[in-house]
Each structure stands twice: as C-alpha cells, then as structure tokens.
Amino acid sequence: MVFSIALRIAGDRGAAEEIAQDVFMELHGTLEKLESAEHVKYWLRKVASHRSIDWLRRSRGAAEVAMDAADLEQLGELAAQCEPGDPLLNRQLQKLVASLPPVQRSVLVLRYQEDLSPDEIATAMEMPVATVKSHLQRTLKLLRGKAERMFG
Secondary structure (H helix, E strand, C coil): CHHHHHHHHHCCHHHHHHHHHHHHHHHHHHHHHCCCHHHHHHHHHHHHHHHHHHHHHHCCCCCCCCCCHHHHHHHHHHHHHCCCCCHHHHHHHHHHHHCCCHHHHHHHHHHHHCCCCHHHHHHHHCCCHHHHHHHHHHHHHHHHHHHHHHHC
8 A cells, every 4th residue: 555655646657666664764763652553554645655755845846747739649659549548648647647736636636546635635635624725626627638649
C-alpha cells in the first residue's frame, strides 16, 4: 500500500522505493504511539502521501509529465483502437494522471486507488473536507476535459 501510493503520486519507481523505506523507518520509531491496526494503516497512508508530495516539490515537478495537444490527439486515436483494460492505454492514462499537480494527484489516488472517503482523505491530508471535495471535483473536471479531447 505504501509503495503503491508513493509510486502513483511520485511517478518514479526509485523514488517510491525510497519513500516507502523512509516511511517504514519512521513507522519503526512511531509504532509504540499508534493505538491500533487501523491507526497504523491511517498513519501509513498519511505519511506516504505527504512524503510523496514533498518529494515532488523537491524535485520541482520533474516527475510531472506534460501533456500537449498532440499527445492528447494520439491518446484519442489509441483509445479508439484499444480494448478496455489494455496495458498500452492504461500507461497513457497513467501519464494523464501524472500530469496533475501533486496535491490533486494525491487526493485522486487516495480516493480511487485506496478507496478512501472524502472525510478519510481530509483527515489523512490534514485539510478540510470541503477542500478535498473541491479538489476531487476540479480534478475530475480537468480529467474529463482532457479525456474528451482524447476520445472526442
């Protein structure tokens, strides 16, 4: 779970491995303060998300993939030819998600990969629930617009 969150947010396998290792090292020193298995799970998600965002900020967005009109046109052509669950299409869609800003990407990953509710995301990300919902709404609208250009 920790590696998966880090990989989806950071977009770099080596960075995700380092982030996961750092998170588990920190967990070792914090474990006695955590009260239950659910608390540990919550803590791991929270710290993995924050460490991944920090890594992105330190790397100055180098992990973000820019998507221009030509890329979107190519994705649209590709999507028309691909079956659902196609690995090539999945990679292209991952690039689309990777083009999102770090916080929006984190909220999206926690919501749809980790299946957390907006309340749980708000707690993990230490932000108001309304902000989480706003991020989700804006991010989905942005992705829909890009998808329309891709598949339209």
